[in-house]
Amino acid sequence: xxxxxxxxxxxxxxxxxxxxxxxxxxxxxxxxxxxxxxxxxxxxxxxxxxxxxxxxxxxxxxxxxxxxxxxxxxxxxxxxxxxxxxxxxxxxxxxxxxxxxxxxxxxxxxxxxxxxxxxxxxxxxxxxxxxxxxxxxxxxx
Numbered sequence: 001x002x003x004x005x006x007x008x009x010x011x012x013x014x015x016x017x018x019x020x021x022x023x024x025x026x027x028x029x030x031x032x033x034x035x036x037x038x039x040x041x042x043x044x045x046x047x048x049x050x051x052x053x054x055x056x057x058x059x060x061x062x063x064x065x066x067x068x069x070x071x072x073x074x075x076x077x078x079x080x081x082x083x084x085x086x087x088x089x090x091x092x093x094x095x096x097x098x099x100x101x102x103x104x105x106x107x108x109x110x111x112x113x114x115x116x117x118x119x120x121x122x123x124x125x126x127x128x129x130x131x132x133x134x135x136x137x138x139x140x141x
Contacts, residue, residue: 003113005124012136014100014122018075019047021129022067022098024089025080026050028058034080035059037104037130044133044140049074067092076100077121078129079107086112094119102129 006014021041026048027034035058042048042059049072050058053065064070067077067089077093079086079102086103090112093101101116103109103125113123124132 003108003110003123003125005127006122008132008136010122011124011127011132014076014124015129015133015137018100020049020072020074021046021076021078022049022051022064022070022074023078023080024051024067026052026055026058026063027080028052028055034104037080037128038078040130041133044137067096067098070096074098076102076129078102078104080104081107083107083109087115090115090119093121100124102127104128105131 023038026038038048048059048061049070050061050063052063055063074096077098079089086109090101093116101121101123105128108126116123
C-alpha cells in the first residue's frame with residue numbers, strides 16, 4: 001500500500017498538541033533552510049531542540065548529538081537529512097517514544113515510514129512543517 005500523509009485536519013491537531021520539536025540536522029548557519037524553518041517555528045511558540053553533533057548551541061538551545069541524548073519528551077521529530085539517511089533516525093524516534101516522525105519537503109523514505117508507523121508514531125513525509133503550520137495555524141498555537 002502506498003504511503004499517504006494524514007489529512008490536513010489531523011496535521012492541524014498534531015501541530016496544535018505539539019510543544020517540543022527535535023530538529024535532526026539543524027544547521028547553525030542562519031542562511032540554511034533548516035535554521036530558517038526552526039527559527040520560524042520557535043517564534044510561533046514551539047520549543048526547538050537541535051540535534052546536531054557538530055554544534056553546541058543553536059537558536060539559544062543546547063544541541064544534542066542524537067535523539068537519545070535529549071533528556072525530555074519529544075512530540076515531533078522533524079528531519080532535515082537526505083532520504084537515504086533517515087532509517088536510523090526513524091528507529092531512534094521510536095526508541096524515544098516521540099509522537100510524530102516528520103520528514104521535511106523533498107525527503108521520502110518508505111522503510112523509515114514503516115519503522116516509525118510500526119513503532120506507533122504518526123508519519124508525515126515530504127512536507128514543510130513551517131508551511132503546514134502557517135496554513136493550518138495562521139494565528140499561532
